[in-house]
Amino acid sequence: MAGYVRSAPHGSPFKVGDRVAACTDIGAWAEVASAPASSTVRLSDRLNFTEGASLLLNYHTAYFAMVLRGRLRRGESMLVHGAAGGVGTAALQIAAGLGIETIAVVSTPEKAGVARQAGASQVVLADDDWKGAAQGRGGVHAVLDTVGGDRVLDSMRSLREGGRLIVVGFASGEIPEVRLNRVLLRNLDVIGVEWTYALTRPAVNQRITEGVDLLVEKGVIKPLVHRALPLKKAAEAATLLEERRALGKVVLEINAPHRP
Numbered sequence: 161m162a163g164y165v166r167s168a169p170h171g172s173p174f175k176v177g178d179r180v181a182a183c184t185d186i187g188a189w190a191e192v193a194s195a196p197a198s199s200t201v202r203l204s205d206r207l208n209f210t211e212g213a214s215l216l217l218n219y220h221t222a223y224f225a226m227v228l229r230g231r232l233r234r235g236e237s238m239l240v241h242g243a244a245g246g247v248g249t250a251a252l253q254i255a256a257g258l259g260i261e262t263i264a265v266v267s268t269p270e271k272a273g274v275a276r277q278a279g280a281s282q283v284v285l286a287d288d289d290w291k292g293a294a295q296g297r298g299g300v301h302a303v304l305d306t307v308g309g310d311r312v313l314d315s316m317r318s319l320r321e322g323g324r325l326i327v328v329g330f331a332s333g334e335i336p337e338v339r340l341n342r343v344l345l346r347n348l349d350v351i352g353v354e355w356t357y358a359l360t361r362p363a364v365n366q367r368i369t370e371g372v373d374l375l376v377e378k379g380v381i382k383p384l385v386h387r388a389l390p391l392k393k394a395a396e397a398a399t400l401l402e403e404r405r406a407l408g409k410v411v412l413e414i415n416a417p418h419r420p
């Protein structure tokens with residue numbers, strides 16, 4: 161969610177009237193919501209509230225996954241599954257900002273356009289030979305997987321020796337199983353990512369926030385919101401995600417927030 165702070169406890173880093181983005185366990189489909197300071201960030205003037213609502217869960221997760229957990233560095237390469245989705249487009253923009261080459265895997269030509277818009281170096285349809293595209297460049301350093309399911313084996317085969325499989329989510333609905341000889345034989349790392357880990361570790365949270373903020377200020381991060389729907393169409397918004405029709409981020413617009 162994103163909006164203005166209406167009240168903040170004494171000693172909080174935020175004050176009434178601050179523009180913020182936040183995440184809350186109990187949901188943000190409301191005109192007024194509460195969130196802990198640990199999952200609240202100041203919102204740059206470069207982003208409007210609709211973009212701000214797209215920030216935390218997607219960009220903080222992607223930054224945590226790529227930089228802190230996945231140790232990706234400038235000049236390396238990464239294949240991204242679900243690349244036109246919320247976390248996928250965030251990962252592509254962050255990669256472009258950090259000098260990481262990307263192969264985006266998406267299911268439709270329309271989604272290929274979204275991945276290109278997010279800065280993908282190369283886009284391959286999920287039904288085409290994305291493993292071959294990765295192997296053609298000697299294998300990628302990392303695979304960022306938000307989809308899971310039956311792609312996992314070819315994801316591992318897409319990695320170069322010593323590569324990293326970064327497990328972020330299972331949008332396909334299937335949690336894959338792998339035989340660990342795949343990991344042993346090619347010295348692969350399988351890296352789990354759970355972003356809320358950062359919320360109880362202030363130093364980790366600060367590194368993510370500073371890293372994301374820097375990329376926002378450089379103009380690298382600009383959330384791609386293809387649908388912003390009013391609250392009364394919340395069911396339609398959820399259906400877009402469920403039916404795999406969402407492009408970039410789907411946002412619910414409640415009432416235009418006014419500064420208290």
Ligand SMILES: NC(=O)c1ccc[n+]([C@@H]2O[C@H](COP(=O)([O-])OP(=O)(O)OC[C@H]3O[C@@H](n4cnc5c(N)ncnc54)[C@H](OP(=O)(O)O)[C@@H]3O)[C@@H](O)[C@H]2O)c1
Nearest residue numbers: 221242245246247266267306328329330331332353354355
């Ligand atoms: N670990 C964490 O801390 C963390 C944080 C945030 C999100 N997540 C998880 O990461 C995953 C992705 O989140 P998101 O916000 O990027 O979701 P999203 O916007 O819905 O994108 C998910 C993508 O997955 C692909 N997909 C493949 N099979 C699908 C299916 N059966 N149904 C729906 N999508 C399917 C779709 O791309 P194509 O159609 O192009 O294949 C879609 O664009 C979710 O599982 C979410 O729970 C984890």
